[in-house]
Amino acid sequence: MKHLVDRLWNSPTFTTWGSLATRLMSVMLVLPLVLVKFSPGEIVIWQLFATLSTLLLLLDFGLAPTFSRMLAYANGGASLADLSRMQEKRDRQSSAANPETLRTVYGTLRWLYVRCGLFAVVLLAVGGTLALVKPMGELPEAGPAWLAWVLVASTSLAAIWGQVYGSALQGLNQVATMRRWEILTASGQIACSFVVLMLDGGLLALVISNQLWLLFNTWRLRRLLYTFMPALRQAPSTPHQDVMQSLWPAAWRSGIGMLMSNGIIQFSGVMYSQVAPAAEVAAYLLALRIMTVVTQFSAAPFYSKLPRLAELQASGHRDEQLALAKRGLSWSLWVYALGAVAVMFVVPVALRLTGSQVQFVSELFWCVMSLAFFAERVGALHIQLYSLTNHIVWHIANGVTGVLLIVLAFALYRWQGAIGLPLAMLVVNLGFYSTYAIWHSSRAFNFGALSFQKGTSLGPLVLLTGMSALAIHWFHG
Numbered sequence: 001m002k003h004l005v006d007r008l009w010n011s012p013t014f015t016t017w018g019s020l021a022t023r024l025m026s027v028m029l030v031l032p033l034v035l036v037k038f039s040p041g042e043i044v045i046w047q048l049f050a051t052l053s054t055l056l057l058l059l060d061f062g063l064a065p066t067f068s069r070m071l072a073y074a075n076g077g078a079s080l081a082d083l084s085r086m087q088e089k090r091d092r093q094s095s096a097a098n099p100e101t102l103r104t105v106y107g108t109l110r111w112l113y114v115r116c117g118l119f120a121v122v123l124l125a126v127g128g129t130l131a132l133v134k135p136m137g138e139l140p141e142a143g144p145a146w147l148a149w150v151l152v153a154s155t156s157l158a159a160i161w162g163q164v165y166g167s168a169l170q171g172l173n174q175v176a177t178m179r180r181w182e183i184l185t186a187s188g189q190i191a192c193s194f195v196v197l198m199l200d201g202g203l204l205a206l207v208i209s210n211q212l213w214l215l216f217n218t219w220r221l222r223r224l225l226y227t228f229m230p231a232l233r234q235a236p237s238t239p240h241q242d243v244m245q246s247l248w249p250a251a252w253r254s255g256i257g258m259l260m261s262n263g264i265i266q267f268s269g270v271m272y273s274q275v276a277p278a279a280e281v282a283a284y285l286l287a288l289r290i291m292t293v294v295t296q297f298s299a300a301p302f303y304s305k306l307p308r309l310a311e312l313q314a315s316g317h318r319d320e321q322l323a324l325a326k327r328g329l330s331w332s333l334w335v336y337a338l339g340a341v342a343v344m345f346v347v348p349v350a351l352r353l354t355g356s357q358v359q360f361v362s363e364l365f366w367c368v369m370s371l372a373f374f375a376e377r378v379g380a381l382h383i384q385l386y387s388l389t390n391h392i393v394w395h396i397a398n399g400v401t402g403v404l405l406i407v408l409a410f411a412l413y414r415w416q417g418a419i420g421l422p423l424a425m426l427v428v429n430l431g432f433y434s435t436y437a438i439w440h441s442s443r444a445f446n447f448g449a450l451s452f453q454k455g456t457s458l459g460p461l462v463l464l465t466g467m468s469a470l471a472i473h474w475f476h477g
Contacts, residue, residue, distance in 0.1 A: 009176070009180075010176050011176060012173075012175035012176050012179070012304035012305065012307075012308075013300055013301050013304045013305070013328075013331075014176075015175070015176045015179035015180050015183070015304075016175065016179050016300035016303070016304040017297065017300050018179060018180070018183045019179040019182040019183050019186065020293070020296055020297040020300060021183075021297075022182070022183050022186035022187055022190065023186060023293055023296070023297075024293055024297065025186075025187075025190055026186070026189075026190050026193070027289070027290060027293055029190060029194055030190060030193045030194055030197065031286075031289075032350070032354050032356065033194070033197040033198070034046055034197065034206075035286075035351070035354070035356040035358050036354060036355060036356060037197055037200070038203065039139075040279050040282050040358060041135065041138045041139045042139065042145070042202075042203050043282045043285075043286075043358055044135050044138075044273060044281050044282050044285065045132070045135055045136065045139070045145050045148075045203065046203060046206070047282065047285035047286065047289060048131070048132060048135060048270065048273060048285070049148070049149070049152055049207065050289065051270060051285065051288075052124060052128045052131070052152070052270070053152065053156065053159065054292075055124070055270075056120055056121070056124045056156050056159060056160065057159060057160070057163065063109070063112060063113065063116060063163075063167075063247075064163045064166075064167045065167075065387075066247055066392075067105065067109045067167045067168070067171065067247070068167040068168075068170045068171040068306075068307070069171065069306070069310050069387070069388070069390065070105050070171070070243070070246070070247065071102060071105055071106065071167070071168060071171025071172055072170075072171045072172075072173065072306070072307045072310035072311055072314070073101075073310055073311075073313070073314045073390075074098045074101035074102045074105055074171075075098075075102065075171065075172055075173060075307070075311060076310065076311035076312070076313075076314030076315050077098055077314060077315060078098060078101060078314045079098055079100075079101055080100070080101050080104060080240070080242040080243065081242070082314070099231065102172075102229070102231075102232070103231060103232065103234075103235040103236075104235070104240045104242075104243055105240075105243055106168055106232050106235045107235035107236045107237055107238055107240065108238070108239050108240050108243040108244065108247070109164060109167070109168065110164060110235070110237040111237045111238055111239050112239065113160065113161065113163070113164045114237075116160075117157055117160035117161060118157070120160060121153070121156050121157050121160065124153060124156055125153045128149070128153060129149070129153075131270045131273070131274075132149060134273065134274055135273050135281075144202060144203060144204040145203055145204070147204055148203050148204045148207040148208075151204075151207055151208065151211055152207060152211065155211045155214060155215060158214055158215050158218045159214055159218070161218055162214075162217060162218035162221050165218070165221035165222045165224070165225045166178065166221050168225050168232065169221065169224060169225055169228070170306075170307055171307060171310075172228065172229065172307070173307040173308060173311070174224070174225075174228055175304050175307060177224060177228070178221070178224060179304075181220055181224060182217075185213065185216065185217050185220060188213065189209070189210060189213040192209045192213065193206060193209055193210065196209050246390075249392070264402045264405060264406065265288070265425070268288075268409070268421060273285075279358065279359070280418065282358040283358055283359055283360060283361050284361065284418065284421075286358055286360065286361075287360065287361045287365070287366060287369065290343055290347065291340075291343075291369060291370075291373055294336060294339040294340055294343065294373075295336065295373060295376075295377060297335060297336075297339055298332050298333070298335040298336030298339060298377065299332055299377075299380075299381075300332070300335070301327075301328045301329075301331035301332045301335060302325070302328035302329050302331070302332040302381055302384070303332075303384070304328075305324055305325070305328045306384065306388075308324065309321055309324060309325055309385075309388055310388055312324070313388045313389070318445070321388075321445075322445050322447065325385050325445075326452070326455065326456060329381045329382075329385070329456050330455065330456040330457075332377065332381060333374070333377060333378065333381075333456060333457050333460040333461075334459070334460050336373075336374060336377050336460065337374065337460035337461070337463045337464040338463075340370040340373070340374070340464060341370075341463065341464065341467040341468075341471075343366065343370075344363065344366055344367065344370070344467065344468070344471040345471060347360050348360045348363070361418075362419075363471050363472050364419065364472055365418065365419050365422060366471075367468035367471060367472060368419060368422040368423055368426055369422035369425070370464060370468060371426055371464065371465070371468065372422045372423075372425035372426035372429055373425070373429075374460070374461065374464055375425075375426060375429035375430045375433070375434045376425065376429045376433065376434070378434045378437070378438070378453075378457050379397070379429060379433040379434035379435075379436070379437040379438070380437070381437075382434070382437035382438050382440070382441040383397055383398075383437045383440075383441075385441045385444075385445070386437070386440045386441040386444050389444055391444075393436075393440055396436075397433060397436050397437055397440075398433070400432060400436075401428055401429070401432055401433040404428045404432060405424055405425060405428045408424040408427060408428060409421050409424035409425075411424075412424050438452075438453070
C-alpha cells in the first residue's frame with residue numbers, strides 16, 4: 001500500500017488528473033451557483049472573462065511549450081549545440097542534466113517573456129475592451145462589471161509570468177510536484193468563490209477573489225522552481241544566440257498553431273456574443289467551457305509524459321519512447337470519450353434540477369461537438385508527438401485548419417444556424433487536421449498509421465459514436 005501511495009504521489013499523470021479534478025469541482029460547485037444567481041447577461045460577461053484570459057495565455061507566441069521542451073532536452077543531457085539537432089537518431093554517452101544549458105535557456109526565457117508578456121497584456125486590454133462593449137451594454141448596471149474587467153486586465157501580467165515558472169517546472173520534469181500544489185491552490189480558490197456566491201456576492205466580488213488567487217499562484221510557482229533548482233535564480237536574464245536560433249523557428253510556428261486552433265475556438269465565443277442573444281451565447285459558452293475541461297482532463301495521460309518523452313528523444317531511446325507515447329495517447333482518448341459521454345447524460349438533467357438561468361445546448365449540438373473535438377484530440381496528440389523532434393509544423397497544421405474552419409463555419413452558420421459551428425470543426429478536423437498530424441508522426445517514428453490508430457483511437461471512437469446515437473434517441477424518445 002505504501003508503494004502504491006508513493007507511486008501515485010509522484011505520478012505526473014495521477015497528480016495532473018488530481019489538479020484537473022479540482023477544476024472539475026469548480027464546474028460542479030461554482031458554475032451552478034453562477035448559473036443560478038447571475039442573470040444571463042452577467043453569465044455571458046463571466047464566461048467572456050474566462051475566454052479572454054484563456055486567449056491571453058495563447059498570446060505568448062508559442063514560447064511556453066517550446067521552452068519547456070528545450071529545458072527537457074537540457075535535462076536529458078543536451079548541450080547548446082544539440083538543441084538544433086533533435087531530429088537526429090543517436091544515443092548519447094550521458095543523459096545527465098546539463099547545468100550550463102539549463103541556465104542559458106532559462107535566462108533567455110525570462111528575457112523574452114518580459115517583452116512578449118507586456119505586448120500580450122496591452123493587446124488583451126484593447127481587444128478585450130472592444131469585445132466587451134456590446135455584452136456590457138445589455139447589463140442594467142454595467143459599472144461593477146467594467147471595474148471587474150479593469151481588475152482582470154491589470155492582473156493578467158501575473159498569469160503570463162506564471163507561465164515562465166510553470167514551463168520551467170514542466171521542462172524539468174517536476175510535473176507531479178507542481179500539480180500537487182495546484183490541487184491545494186485550486187481548492188482554496190474554489191472554496192473562496194463558493195463562499196462569495198453563497199453570501200450573494202456579485203460579479204465584482206467573484207473576480208476579486210479569483211484574481212487574488214491568481215497572484216498567489218504565480219508566487220507559488222516561483223517559489224517551487226527556485227526551491228527545486230536555486231541555481232536558476234542566478235541565471236542572467238539575457239538572450240543567448242544559440243538558444244534564440246534554435247528557439248525562434250519552433251516558437252513562432254507553435255504560436256501561430258495555437259492561435260489558429262484553440263485561439264479560434266475560444267474566439268468563436270467572443271464573435272458569437274456580438275451577433276446572438278444573451279441566452280444562446282451563454283449556452284454556447286457553457287458548452288465550450290465544459291468541453292475545455294473535458295479536453296484538459298483527457299490530455300493528462302499524454303501531456304504529463306511530454307518531459308520524459310523529450311528526455312528520451314534527447315538520449316535516443318526511441319523504442320521506449322514510442323511505447324510510452326502509445327500508452328499515453330490511448331489513455332487520453334479513452335478518458336476524453338468517457339468524459340464527453342458523461343456530459344451528454346448528466347449536464348442537461350443537472351441544469352434542469354438546479355433551476356439554472358441558462359439551458360444547455362441541444363443533444364445533437366453536443367454530440368457533433370464531441371465528435372469534432374475527438375478528431376481534434378487525435379490530431380493534437382500526434383502533433384505533440386511529432387514536435388518531440390523539434391521540427392514544428394503547428395503553423396501549417398493549425399494554420400490551414402483555422403482558415404478552413406473560419407470559411408466553413410461562416411457558410412454552415414448561415415445555412416444551419418448555431419450547429420454549423422461544431423459541424424465545421426468536425427469536417428475540417430477529420431478531413432485535414434488529424435490526417436495531416438498522423439501522417440507526420442507515423443513517418444517520424446516509423447509506425448503504421450492504420451495499425452497505430454486501431455490500437456489507440458478506434459475503441460474510444462466506437463464508444464463515443466454509439467453513446468451519441470443513444471443520447472439523441474433517449475432525449476428525443
